[in-house]
Amino acid sequence: xxxxxxxxxxxxxxxxxxxxxxxxxxxxxxxxxxxxxxxxxxxxxxxxxxxxxxxxxxxxxxxxxxxxxxxxxxxxxxxxxxxxxxxxxxxxxxxxxxxxxxxxxxxxxxxxx
Amino acid sequence: xxxxxxxxxxxxxxxxxxxxxxxxxxxxxxxxxxxxxxxxxxxxxxxxxxxxxxxxxxxxxxxxxxxxxxxxxxxxxxxxxxxxxxxxxxxxxxxxxxxxxxxxxxxxxxxxxxxxx
Numbered sequence: 001x002x003x004x005x006x007x008x009x010x011x012x013x014x015x016x017x018x019x020x021x022x023x024x025x026x027x028x029x030x031x032x033x034x035x036x037x038x039x040x041x042x043x044x045x046x047x048x049x050x051x052x053x054x055x056x057x058x059x060x061x062x063x064x065x066x067x068x069x070x071x072x073x074x075x076x077x078x079x080x081x082x083x084x085x086x087x088x089x090x091x092x093x094x095x096x097x098x099x100x101x102x103x104x105x106x107x108x109x110x111x112x113x
Numbered sequence: 114x115x116x117x118x119x120x121x122x123x124x125x126x127x128x129x130x131x132x133x134x135x136x137x138x139x140x141x142x143x144x145x146x147x148x149x150x151x152x153x154x155x156x157x158x159x160x161x162x163x164x165x166x167x168x169x170x171x172x173x174x175x176x177x178x179x180x181x182x183x184x185x186x187x188x189x190x191x192x193x194x195x196x197x198x199x200x201x202x203x204x205x206x207x208x209x210x211x212x213x214x215x216x217x218x219x220x221x222x223x224x225x226x227x228x229x230x
Contacts, residue, residue: 001175040216042158049208049220050150050158056214093158097215100163100172102148107157 002026002096006105012113019081021108023094028074031098038098041070041079044107045090053092054079086112115139115219117209122224125199135192135209135221143167143187146212149194151205152223159205162194163212177203199228 003026013019029038037057042050052061054070057077067082081088089112094105121133135147149161162173162183171183182195192209204227210217 038215040213042217044158049222050217051220052213052216052218055216055218061218091157095158095160095216101174102160102163102215104158104160 001101002029002099002103004094004096004103004105006092006094006108008108009106010109010111012111013081013084014113015086016083017113019084019088019110021079021092021094021110023072023077023079023105025075025077025096025098029096029098030074037073037077038096039070039072039077040095040097041068042093042095043088043090044093050093081110084110084112115211117211117219117221119207119209119221119224122207122226124227124229126230127200127228129199131196131199131226133194133196133207133209133224133226135194137190137192137209137211140211142185142190147183147185147192148210148212148217149181149183149192150208150210150217150220151203152208153202153205156205161207164192196226199226201228204228 005024007022039057041054044050058070071078091107116138118136146165148163164183168185180198184193206223208223209221211219
């Protein structure tokens with residue numbers, strides 16, 4: 001199974017500052033035949049279901065603010081929030097869908113400083 | 114708009130069974146695979162199972178393989194998860210999700226399963 005490891009486990013960022021969350025896979029999730037990284041990012045606010053933010057490692061889901069961006073390839077990925085807003089306080093998860101079982105990272109709790 | 118509504122959760126004794134349902138609307142259900150993902154109280158997300166759009170191909174997490182069965186009825190726009198031989202560690206909110214290219218593009222609100230004697 002592919003293990004997904006996020007860092008840090010928690011993060012406190014000031015309003016308007018940049019937040020960076022990392023995700024590392026135990027093996028490459030770049031599929032050579034289509035040159036796509038099979039990685040998604042989700043946001044889960046307290047008491048709500050998760051919401052898709054990013055797929056194919058860097059494609060923003062429709063309606064997601066452009067302050068959210070995804071980057072990386074192979075085994076190392078990053079979710080960046082360029083200017084933190086109050087509504088971004090949440091837990092963020094990465095997930096690989098390269099091979100079953102599709103595995104999630106343990107989550108990163110983002111708080112306001 | 115995509116809507117997914119889970120039902121069937123509740124309190125069940127260890128070793129017993131339960132069937133969860135997920136009613137889908139707002140998209141062509143027969144054209145999409147579907148996932149189940151669960152979240153134990155206060156814990157992270159755990160992927161449980163996925164089914165192909167035609168219901169033929171099914172894959173499971175090791176923790177539920179042989180005990181849980183995913184299925185879908187395209188005529189009823191409904192996804193199911195049959196949970197057998199339930200254990201305390203299966204206690205969680207169970208979410209159904211519409212599959213994108215393998216990722217979970219839309220999520221329901223979830224249904225809580227509590228396994229307790």
